[in-house]
Amino acid sequence: MPAFFRTGKLGHMTRENINPVTVPDYRLLAKKRLPRFLFDYVDGGANEEVTMAANMADFSRYRLKQRVMRDVGQVDTEAPLCGSRRSMPLVLAPVGMAGLMARRGEVQGARAAKRAGVPFTASTVGICPVEEIKEAIGEPCWFQLYMLRDRGIVERILERAARTGCETLIFTVDLAVTGMRHRDWRNGMLDDGSGARFAKLRQLIARPGWLWDVGLQGKPHDFGNLSEVSSEPVDLVRLKNFIASQFDPTVTWKDIAWLRERWKGRLLIKGVLSAEDAQAAVDTGADGVIVSNHGGRQLDCVASGVEKLPEVVRAVGAQAEVLMDGGVRNGIDVVKAVALGAKGVLIGRPWVWAVAGAGEEGLTRLLGVFQEEIRVAMALMGVNKIDELTPDLLES
Numbered sequence: 001m002p003a004f005f006r007t008g009k010l011g012h013m014t015r016e017n018i019n020p021v022t023v024p025d026y027r028l029l030a031k032k033r034l035p036r037f038l039f040d041y042v043d044g045g046a047n048e049e050v051t052m053a054a055n056m057a058d059f060s061r062y063r064l065k066q067r068v069m070r071d072v073g074q075v076d077t078e079a080p081l082c083g084s085r086r087s088m089p090l091v092l093a094p095v096g097m098a099g100l101m102a103r104r105g106e107v108q109g110a111r112a113a114k115r116a117g118v119p120f121t122a123s124t125v126g127i128c129p130v131e132e133i134k135e136a137i138g139e140p141c142w143f144q145l146y147m148l149r150d151r152g153i154v155e156r157i158l159e160r161a162a163r164t165g166c167e168t169l170i171f172t173v174d175l176a177v178t179g180m181r182h183r184d185w186r187n188g189m190l191d192d193g194s195g196a197r198f199a200k201l202r203q204l205i206a207r208p209g210w211l212w213d214v215g216l217q218g219k220p221h222d223f224g225n226l227s228e229v230s231s232e233p234v235d236l237v238r239l240k241n242f243i244a245s246q247f248d249p250t251v252t253w254k255d256i257a258w259l260r261e262r263w264k265g266r267l268l269i270k271g272v273l274s275a276e277d278a279q280a281a282v283d284t285g286a287d288g289v290i291v292s293n294h295g296g297r298q299l300d301c302v303a304s305g306v307e308k309l310p311e312v313v314r315a316v317g318a319q320a321e322v323l324m325d326g327g328v329r330n331g332i333d334v335v336k337a338v339a340l341g342a343k344g345v346l347i348g349r350p351w352v353w354a355v356a357g358a359g360e361e362g363l364t365r366l367l368g369v370f371q372e373e374i375r376v377a378m379a380l381m382g383v384n385k386i387d388e389l390t391p392d393l394l395e396s
């Protein structure tokens with residue numbers, strides 16, 4: 001009897017969800033495929049997850065303005081983004097340990113991004129090193145950096161990224177310490193005791209597909225970009241210990257000046273949520289800022305990215321490129337962010353859910369849906385070009 005009739009599964013798909021289209025569809029597939037503690041690591045936010053929910057909810061405060069009879073025969077979603085033209089104003093955000101969510105997850109993400117014509121960002125704490133990503137896609141990706149205590153190591157990581165041809169560096173500033181992520185505590189993710197290990201083992205056994213595909217065939221599972229610091233396989237306990245011992249919580253704007261001297265490419269500061277910090281970033285030489293609260297994973301109860309976007313655009317939009325992230329779940333959210341002044345948006349969880357649930361092809365399809373949603377929304381708003389999306393096309 002064919003496996004489909006016994007299991008109801010067709011590849012990654014199930015009878016209930018045979019044709020995933022939207023981000024929630026892929027989230028569901030990822031939930032079915034990932035061990036619970038890994039799913040929750042991606043899905044969850046800090047504390048009561050107030051900010052994580054606001055990131056999404058605040059997009060729905062805005063209404064689009066429908067305009068008719070305006071000749072929309074030439075709608076083009078192409079956008080200038082950090083020095084190149086992209087198929088749409090969207091970037092795959094840095095996500096640590098994506099290679100635990102799908103087999104060589106960063107490579108799958110980067111391949112799908114390339115096919116869709118948008119940039120992929122490798123995280124400092126990714127599984128696949130930047131060299132492996134470059135080799136797989138034949139071009140450099142963007143790189144995201146956390147400041148480590150040992151500046152010598154930071155210099156060498158930057159050299160590695162530059163050697164692959166990387167031109168855009170995202171420096172993340174909102175992780176002086178790790179946020180309080182209750183789901184991870186509850187799942188024993190941050191605990192190395194025997195009780196927690198047993199609980200995780202049970203969750204792993206419940207996902208044999210993941211064990212075979214990612215757990216076994218996706219090795220090695222170390223921090224590929226940090227091979228000189230740590231070559232052990234990673235898990236969340238190690239990630240937490242690594243952050244506590246190696247990340248530098250004493251970082252200030254002076255360190256950006258230090259970084260600016262060493263990084264000749266484009267520098268974006270990610271994790272800014274106020275006009276003052278955005279101005280400080282630009283004054284220190286950043287080419288752009290990313291309005292972000294780390295997907296609601298750091299300080300809970302701060303404002304959403306989309307709420308803070310207009311303030312930052314007013315402050316530095318004329319001098320620097322302003323991008324945003326947090327809660328972007330479809331093409332209409334992208335249109336809203338661009339109309340509010342963002343040059344582009346980043347998506348974090350959506351791309352990871354798609355590769356975890358349906359692999360590179362799934363993510364390629366999802367990015368296609370984003371682009372189509374942007375195109376259709378533009379047409380129905382009477383707009384042909386991305387730079388025609390302006391605040392007067394929004395109502396709230």
Ligand SMILES: Cc1cc2nc3c(=O)[nH]c(=O)nc-3n(C[C@H](O)[C@H](O)[C@H](O)COP(=O)(O)O)c2cc1C
Pocket residue numbers: 041042043055093094095096123124125126144172270292293294295296297325326327328346347348349350
């Ligand atoms: C599982 C996970 C890991 C992340 N790891 C990183 C990271 O290594 N570096 C970083 O700058 N941001 C990291 N982020 C934050 C994302 O880059 C991005 O800001 C956030 O996911 C955007 O919100 P969204 O998930 O609602 O799209 C991570 C987010 C998630 C969900």
